[in-house]
Amino acid sequence: MISxxxxxxxxxxxxxxxxxxxxxxxxxDSVITEWSKKFKEAGIPDPESSVRNIVAHVMNLPKLxxxxxxxxxxxxxxxxxxxxxxxxxxxxxxxxxxIIKEWEFRDLRLKMVPPVFIPRPETEMLIxxxxxxxxxxxxxxxxxxxxxxxxxxxxxSNSSLQSIAIDQSEKACKLTKENADLNEVSRRxxxxxxxxxxxxxxxxxxxxxxxxxxxxxxxxxxxPYVPSSEVLTVEPEIYLYEDLRAxxxxxxxxxxxxxxxxxxxxxxxxxxxxxxxxxxxxxKLISDWINLNPSLNLEFVxxxxxxxxxxxxxxxxKIS
Amino acid sequence: MRKVLLSYKTSxxxxxxxxMMFPIYQKALIRNSVLKQFFPSCVASILKVTxxxxxxxxxxxxxxxxxEQFVRGSGPGGQSVARSANQVILTHLPTGFIIRCxxxxxxxxxxKIAREKLITKLDNEINxxxxxxxxxxxxxxxxxxxxxxxxxxxxxxxxQWKEREGLT
Numbered sequence: 001m002i003s004x005x006x007x008x009x010x011x012x013x014x015x016x017x018x019x020x021x022x023x024x025x026x027x028x029d030s031v032i033t034e035w036s037k038k039f040k041e042a043g044i045p046d047p048e049s050s051v052r053n054i055v056a057h058v059m060n061l062p063k064l065x066x067x068x069x070x071x072x073x074x075x076x077x078x079x080x081x082x083x084x085x086x087x088x089x090x091x092x093x094x095x096x097x098x099i100i101k102e103w104e105f106r107d108l109r110l111k112m113v114p115p116v117f118i119p120r121p122e123t124e125m126l127i128x129x130x131x132x133x134x135x136x137x138x139x140x141x142x143x144x145x146x147x148x149x150x151x152x153x154x155x156x157s158n159s160s161l162q163s164i165a166i167d168q169s170e171k172a173c174k175l176t177k178e179n180a181d182l183n184e185v186s187r188r189x190x191x192x193x194x195x196x197x198x199x200x201x202x203x204x205x206x207x208x209x210x211x212x213x214x215x216x217x218x219x220x221x222x223x224p225y226v227p228s229s230e231v232l233t234v235e236p237e238i239y240l241y242e243d244l245r246a247x248x249x250x251x252x253x254x255x256x257x258x259x260x261x262x263x264x265x266x267x268x269x270x271x272x273x274x275x276x277x278x279x280x281x282x283x284k285l286i287s288d289w290i291n292l293n294p295s296l297n298l299e300f301v302x303x304x305x306x307x308x309x310x311x312x313x314x315x316x317x318k319i320s
Numbered sequence: 321m322r323k324v325l326l327s328y329k330t331s332x333x334x335x336x337x338x339x340m341m342f343p344i345y346q347k348a349l350i351r352n353s354v355l356k357q358f359f360p361s362c363v364a365s366i367l368k369v370t371x372x373x374x375x376x377x378x379x380x381x382x383x384x385x386x387x388e389q390f391v392r393g394s395g396p397g398g399q400s401v402a403r404s405a406n407q408v409i410l411t412h413l414p415t416g417f418i419i420r421c422x423x424x425x426x427x428x429x430x431x432k433i434a435r436e437k438l439i440t441k442l443d444n445e446i447n448x449x450x451x452x453x454x455x456x457x458x459x460x461x462x463x464x465x466x467x468x469x470x471x472x473x474x475x476x477x478x479x480q481w482k483e484r485e486g487l488t
């Protein structure tokens with residue numbers, strides 16, 4: 001009897017003590033520490049950065065760095081309630097970019113929608129490379145635009161530029177249009193829903209028909225280049241949530257790059273340039289393939305390294 | 321003149337409108353409000369003292385002297401890695417300064433910000449009192465003390481006026 005009373009007393013006191021702590025007094029710092037630990041134990045990659053990104057999103061902070069200023073603040077009850085389901089998504093290995101539905105690409109803010117490919121940080125350098133190495137830059141064609149990051153960033157950095165972006169996925173086309181609207185470049189960007197064919201042409205997937213009557217100064221692309229064997233080893237974030245068509249480049253990783261170069265040779269002006277992001281051992285393979293196909297009238301110019309010192313980008317010129 | 325006065329009352333903050341009660345301020349305020357309507361930039365320059373910051377001593381660094389680390393680390397990189405940790409760690413080898421930057425979600429932006437932070441740190445170390453940050457601090461202090469003395473003056477005037485009118 002006594003033990004029962006004691007027990008209930010202990011329970012009650014515990015309940016009264018813990019109830020308000022649970023619901024009201026969660027500081028930003030304590031949430032970050034607690035959930036970083038949970039993520040780490042569950043084997044989630046980038047545990048702390050995942051938590052920080054999600055908390056900053058729920059607190060509606062424009063910059064991730066602003067979180068450091070709010071570290072001692074208490075989270076509001078509705079904010080804490082919003083956080084938990086988002087953390088659970090992360091435990092299911094959903095990429096943070098899809099959870100918070102947005103990401104930054106250079107100085108742009110882009111909307112992210114699964115399964116459209118998430119722009120990788122390496123690709124940010126491609127913009128500077130295109131801007132610094134193209135003498136004539138009036139019209140651009142982007143093949144495989146995904147969320148539209150490359151086209152939009154290029155349009156933002158040159159106000160007289162016109163661009164056409166093509167993707168085989170309808171969701172990607174829709175997202176590119178939305179992101180162009182958000183970043184106020186939609187007037188200069190034409191998005192087409194079409195698929196690159198093996199022979200080197202575009203096949204419209206929707207009812208709208210189009211013919212390219214113009215030629216382009218620059219063709220830019222981040223084509224699928226991951227060799228099939230490497231696709232098998234990617235993290236669950238990628239194979240569960242992202243569209244693998246945006247990654248997989250066949251046995252040697254060149255399945256899309258070859259028809260892309262064929263198309264480029266038809267659509268480029270004289271001295272027009274191609275800029276591609278590729279796998280780090282592709283530059284030699286691509287230059288060899290171009291030399292084997294002189295009818296394309298292409299010339300390999302140079303390779304650029306990414307910030308991890310890996311050969312990541314290639315520049316190719318149309319000779320005549 | 322009356323029109324101007326009315327529009328001034330409705331558009332400006334109540335703090336300034338309350339000053340209209342004091343005869344000594346009336347003339348200046350009306351003049352300012354007229355000026356503000358026709359030459360907004362001109363009045364701003366009259367009202368605000370501009371301070372200049374000397375940036376000639378700001379140091380630069382050689383890209384060869386810095387080591388840059390990323391959380392992405394080794395591995396294939398590119399499309400086969402989807403990560404969210406975009407922290408950049410800069411080490412300035414000659415001084416051993418370490419800068420961490422995780423301000424934005426973009427590696428490119430973080431690299432830029434980290435370099436700016438490194439320059440600020442070098443500037444503070446080399447130029448001390450003459451660094452841009454120290455200069456900015458002094459200017460902020462001056463501005464704050466000027467605003468404070470202005471506030472005190474106003475309060476004193478208000479007190480005197482109240483005394484004259486016998487409101488206390």
